[in-house]
Amino acid sequence: QVQLVESGGGLVQAGGSLRLSCAASGRRFSSYAVGWFRQAPGKERAFVARISRSGGLITYADSVKGRFTISRDNAKNTVYLQMNSLKPEDTAVYYCALGGPDSYDYWGQGTQVTVSS
Secondary structure, eight states, rough: OOEEEHHHHHHHHTTTOEEEEEOOOSGGGSSOOOOEEETTTSOOOOOEEESSSSEEEEEEOTTTTEEEEEEEEGTTTEEEEOOOSSOOOEEEEEEEEEEOOOOOOEEEEOOEEEEEE
């Protein structure tokens, strides 16, 4: 069993930055790819980024390419999402999940990101 806890969300002005963290418990963290997703009010959950087990393969949604960077530290059982040049449309609850690309086995509880204009 793996548990995920996201942190680092908050309120930021447009153009600002935040770094989200996804900390995992359990010894199998490095066996999983990790994805970040987000869900804005009234919208479906959307893919943001994904990183492979070793970190060698990374994919991003077109909407965040060039602004967000996903990384992982397997020694710390943690995945990060560095978000720069934030826009009001980035406002959402952000979730991390283990697995993919088609299905994810474990999900965190989410962290709120609010970008003011």
